[in-house]
Amino acid sequence: MSPRAVLIGPPGSGKSTVGQLLAERLGVAFRDTDADVERTAGKPVSDVFIEDGEERFRELEADAVRRALAEHDGVLSLGGGAILAEATRELLAGHPVVYLEVGLSNAVQRVGLASARPLLVLNPRSQLKKLMDARRPLYEGLATIVVTTDERDPGQIVDEIVEGLKP
Structure with missing residues (x-):
């Protein structure tokens, strides 16, 4: 068993919105590993970070990804x-x-500066920029398909992904 598509990207890239639409288009189920972590931990991701620490969250996340991929x-x-x-x-x-x-700028608009996202506390815009800059090479290195989401309708993004998934 293997997912039809695995969506990666920074906060605000549209993984949840696009993922649900893509699943509908492909006639398959949608799954979000953050939701899996929340079910396992019995609390929101932000509470796991605050109460248990980022290291514990990353352990739960890695396990959720491993299970979901299988x-x-x-x-x-x-x-x-x-x-x-x-x-x-x-x-x-x-x-x-x-x-x-x-x-x-698009990520900031989508995430909001009063975000409950644990890694974006204090100066959210600066934190988001650092996070995006540090992770970009990893995202690019893993991607089999890269889709820009700026100023685009989720339906257009899904169309491009569906086209890219064709053999």
Whole structure:
């Protein structure tokens, strides 16, 4: 069993919105590993970060990704930082990985500056820029398809992904 598409990208790239639409278009189920982490932990991701720490969250996240890649045959959305784990990057090899690329200003608009996202506290715009700059090479290196999401309708993005998934 293998996902039809695995979506990666920074916060605000549209992984959840595009993932759900893509799953509908392909007639498959949608799964989000952040939701899996929340189910396992019994609390929101932000609470896992605050109460248990980022290290514990990353452990739960890596396990959620490993299980989802083995069990899910639909569209899978990974948390923005899931690709930081080397084991996760190795597991993604051979899967159709779609990097949803987004510019900083669009990401900021989508995420919002009063975000409850734990890695974006204090100066959210600056933190998001650092995070995006640091992760971009990893996203690009894993991607089999790169789709820019700036100033685009989710339907257009899905069209491009569907086209890119064709053999």
